[in-house]
Amino acid sequence: MKKNIKYSYLIAAVVLISALFAGYIGSNGNSKKVIIHLVSNVKKADGPVCVAFDVALVNLKLGNKVEFLFDADAAWNLKFTKGKNDFDRYEVPADLKKLVSEQVKDKSLLSVKNFEDFLKLLHDKGATISVNGTWNVLTSVEKEVKGKRNIPNYIEPITLQELASRINNADVYYSY
DSSP states (O other), X not given: OHHHHHHHHHHHHHHHHHHHHHHHTTOGGGOOEEEEEEOOOTTTOHHHHHHHHHHHHHHHHTTOEEEEEEOHHHHHTTOOBTTBOGGGGSBOOHHHHHHXXXXXXXXXXXXXXXXXXXXXXXXXXXXXXEEEXXXXXXXXXOSSTTOOSSSOTXXXXXXXXXXXXXXXXOSEXXXX
């Protein structure tokens, strides 16, 4: 009899933990607004950039609403020069693609060549990609805060008010 009660408690615990875990992964009911604020220049330090891109993909896989916000030095990396930006010029390491692909169980990452491809993949999977439009004007990337002449067309330039509002309204904030 005691054995059956212990067994019943064990089954109940496993069911409860499984239900909680299943509810967390991929549940839109529990999805969070996640801001990934990238300020690091890929040409100076690619480590923070790698982690930021990976964290964005994982959060999308968890069912969260992700906004990837480029600011400061990272915003400069988006500027087209001779038809390419800095992310076009930096390959995603094969071992990184393999490790992350295995963890998130998504083979689409294996097909990306560079960080621009990775950024497009994040956008295609539902991430909003935005950039500090004020910074773009200050650094002569664009002539207007909402300008899109020298950056990829899927990137949304935002005002300082929009930037502050989005960060303030995020459930989760990462900065790299």
